[in-house]
Amino acid sequence: MLFLLNTWLSSFSNYALCIATAATLHYFMLASFTWMGLEAVHMYLALVKVFNTYIPSYILNCWIQNDVVFFVTVVAFIGLTLLCNMSVFIMVLIQIKRIGANKLAANSHGSVLDLKAVASLTVLLGLTWSIGFFSFGPARVVLVYLFVFLNSLQGFFVFLFHCLMKENVRKQWRIHLCCGRFRLCEDSGSSSF
Template sequence: MVNLFCMCVGLAFLALAILTFLLCTWNPKINNTARLHLSICLFLGHLLFLVGVARTENAVVCAVIAGVLHFLFLSGFVWMLLETVQLFLLVRSLSKVQIIHKEGLKPLYLLLIGYGAPMVVVGISAAVFSDGYGSKDVCWLINDRNFHWSFIGPVCSILALNCISFGLIVWNLLPTLANMKSDVSQSRDTRLIVFKIVAQFFVLGCAWILGFFQSTSILIYLFIILNSQQGTFIFIVHCLLNKEVREEYKRWFSCLFRKKEPSGSSGSPSKK
């Protein structure tokens, strides 16, 4: 029950984040490709896990569900790594968010890497051991022939790269912060970037690390809560903490209430 509630809350915030990335008027120099597709992969993966992971009645359908879950979650990790790369390029460019598009990877390259790499892993895994997807108990990777390492291996590699990348990002930011003490606004913006970097590492990375150490019920519940609330984190950090997005929300709500006003006040003249 806790798992169901947490996943539904996370899915709702992921949906809000996706709509925000798609509909908000962003600075044209900001590249949200990695964040958008990370949110899409997490949304589809969590939704399919919620409705399909226990559909073991049909072996073929179960295998397809397991394969799609394998692809979606791997894609999420790759997009997480690409987001880290974007952050590193951002920091290297004097920590100015406005020039991330100039210094970051092009959207086409991001799409090829973000979905191409997981597709190669899933394709090779299915070719090597086609019976590794789905079991009588759950629609996921089975443990026979260590097939589950086709997911754990890439995940561990990406988490290791993320750890190294986040360390390099923070290390490169320290001199920048020291030189910005006179510029209060820029220093505040850079500190917000540092907060986003650290928070993203712990929520998106450490949540999955807990999945490898589920020896007690406390760790299991921590894994469920943190993993299911990744969408909540993405919405808060990348949407609510963004000043431009908050201004866009205000415009949306003001337009919404303005449209409702005439219908609510149209009856007043008829009473005279």
């Protein structure tokens, strides 16, 4: 969220705010890399040093003991974020519907584009996390598996919707990365005015 607000925060031309934003972004980047490093340690312990591995107090279960604190600091924050993202999702869907209603000739191609926009928004706004948020009751196991499957592919879906499905990106790939008969010339994508 801070990364997205970075440009807006820099418009205030406040040196202290700029330093605080940069320090916070730096912290989040280091935290991400630290978690990746810990995952590497866990993989090593689970896959390489499988037998006779016991480290006392390796992961302590004393993070949040109080249920009220857990619901306020974790569940409420996740719920608020999902609620905000769902609101944005609904507003964008309404706008897409208005744009589609303004077109005189509504065809199936427009519906496919609308469906792609909805699917990409669902992934980008993290709405698949709502499956994990509401995974309780008799369907819990199925919802947890669906949650893990969809969220593990979130980066792939972002790549798919924003790289592979855009005509101009595919054209640039064919210009710079392809060879032989699949390669496009540099001037094939430009038009003369």
